[in-house]
Amino acid sequence: MLSYSLRRLLIGVGMLLALSVLIFVLLRLTPGDPIDAYIDPNVPMSPSDLADLRVTLGLDQPLPLQYLAWLQQAVMGNLGYSIQRPDQPVLGLVLSRVGPTVLLMGTAIAISIIAGIATGMISAVRRNSVADFSFSVLAVTGISSPPFLSALVGLYLFSVYFNWLPSGGMQTPGREFSIGDLLHHLILPAMLLAIAQTALIMRYMRASMLEVLNQDYVRTARAKGVYEFWVITKHALRNALLPVITLIGSTIGLAIGGAIFIESVFNWPGMGLLMVNAVENRDYPVIMGSTLVIGACVIIVNLLTDLAYAVVDPRIKVG
Template identity: 85%
Template sequence: MLRYSLRRVVIGMGMLLALSALIFLLLRLAPGDPIDAYIDPNIPMSSSDLADLRSRLGLDQPLPVQYLAWLQQALAGNLGYSIKRLDQPVLNLVLSRIGPTVLLMGTALVIAIVAGIAIGVISAVRRNSLADISFSVFALAGISSPAFLSALIGLYIFSVRLNWTPSGGMLTPGEEFSILDLLRHLILPAALLAIAQAALIMRYMRASMLEVLNQDYVRTARAKGVVEFWVITKHALRNALLPVVTLIGSTIGLAIGGAIFIESVFNWPGMGLLLVDAVETRDYPVIMGATLVIGTCVIIVNLLTDIAYAVIDPRIKVG
């Protein structure tokens, strides 16, 4: 297991390197001149001043030289400074936004796992029933609905029309911090973010559970008179969870993509909102730093998922 984990860490570092190089290249290939993000359009600058600024920023160097210079600083823990917040190191800015995003995504993931597994099991046990058909329609709608559409519809219904939840932010401005106030702001964006994940987990759980319920050892347990609850939970559920565990790890990327839209719509002060603001203002250092941190989180989660897969099924050997 240790050798396997170390090999996966090395592979993950290579993937991070490739990701950073790709994002760096795409940013440089984007329309416009990177120097425009550093200057005030209301202040005229001569061509010599622009050339001097370009030289000081290293933008007059070839792209490989620019990337290697950035990589050298990044490996030393220096991701540079935000263009729009000159007194803010990118690393501090990114780290300050991780907490709210982890809270939002963690809550959404818990909701998705619990709801998806429970609904999937019920649908499999009550195959072709009204409940199964209803849950299948829900899953199809959840998978098909883009995150930004779900966010806008949910915001309109629950915040604007019904006034059940706040319309945005993480806390109520001007009020003292309280867990209840945080939960009121958290529940709607987390639930909306969980919809697509719960739908996917439900579909995989249902299919996996149906396959397991037809196995000989399940029929044998029933023939021995084992209570149906224990047949489902002890004998069938654990084996049916194996493909779902892998799916849960892969949905982290889906959750990150959805979180960007959810945080933008609900003005949630996390990584997604930071990344959107950085793209709009062409804040290249923040885009690179945020992308690097997000990529690192995804790779760590995938590694933990693989390890969990081996723990759940002792027959799985890693090497």
């Protein structure tokens, strides 16, 4: 287990390196000169001043040397400073936004796992029933709805039309922080972010559960007179979870993409909103730092997903 984990971590480091190269090159291929992001268009600068600034920022060097200089500082924990906030180091700015995003995504993923597994089990056990048909329709609707559409519709219905939940932010302005107020602001964006993941997990769980329920050991357990509850939860559920665990690990990337839209719509102060603002303002250091942190989180989650296989199914050995 330890050697497997170390090997996967080394592979993850290589993937992060490749990701940093890709993002660095793509940013340099965007239209315009990178130095334009560092200057105030309202303040005239002479060509010599621009040349000096280009030398100071290292933009006069070839692209490979620029990347190696950035990588050298990144390995040491220095991701540079934000262009829009010159007094803010990128690492501190990114880490200050990780907490809200983890809270939002963690809540959404927890909702999607619980709701997806429960509805998938019900649909499989009560196949072709009204409940199965209803959950299937909801799942197709959830899968077909893009995150930005779900966010806008949910915002209008629950915040504008019914006025049940706040329309944005993490807490009510002017009010002292409280867990109740935080949950009041969290519930709507988390539920909207969980829609697509819940639908996917439900469909996979239903298909996996139907396959397991037709296995010989399930029929044997029923023939022995085992209560149906124990047949479902003890014999069928654990074996049906393996493909669902694979899906849960892969939905982390989908959740990150959805979080960008959700945080933008609800003004949630997390990584998604930070990246959107950085892209709009061409804040290259923040884009690079945010991408690395998000990539590292995805790699770690995928590793934990692989290790969870052996916990759910003892027949699987990692190595």
